[in-house]
Amino acid sequence: MDGNARRTFEETVISQAQGWADELIEFGPRNTLLHFKDTKNGSLDPTFTAAEAQHALLTGRKVRLAALFPDPPEHKAACLRARTLRRRIVELDEEQGVEAGRLGCGLLCVDPPTATQRTPGPAAEREP
Numbered sequence: 001m002d003g004n005a006r007r008t009f010e011e012t013v014i015s016q017a018q019g020w021a022d023e024l025i026e027f028g029p030r031n032t033l034l035h036f037k038d039t040k041n042g043s044l045d046p047t048f049t050a051a052e053a054q055h056a057l058l059t060g061r062k063v064r065l066a067a068l069f070p071d072p073p074e075h076k077a078a079c080l081r082a083r084t085l086r087r088r089i090v091e092l093d094e095e096q097g098v099e100a101g102r103l104g105c106g107l108l109c110v111d112p113p114t115a116t117q118r119t120p121g122p123a124a125e126r127e128p
Contacts, residue, residue: 041084 025031046054046068053067069078089101 041081042088044078044081044085 046057049057049068050070053063057063057068065078065082066075069075085101092098092100
């Protein structure tokens, strides 16, 4: 192969490999890692929890839900959300090989894609 034919061959292989890789990832609305919806039972917001327990959580220590949510009605709702989250985390790990059970801290703002753009890959860890 001369240099021009080799370059064309390499570009074709790279293009085909990228197309194949893109087909492996579902960019549609069913991909919960790309399209997060903040539902009543699908997320657990520790923002307004007991200060000492929140500090312990953010420094990586184990914290009981009762310490974060000491008020009985809030604790009951947090337990329901935690069970739902655990089921979803296990499901993602077993079915897709994705470790999704991480605590996210901060704010991420991303412009929505236009109708002709593809959705970018996961920009931050978030609850599915």
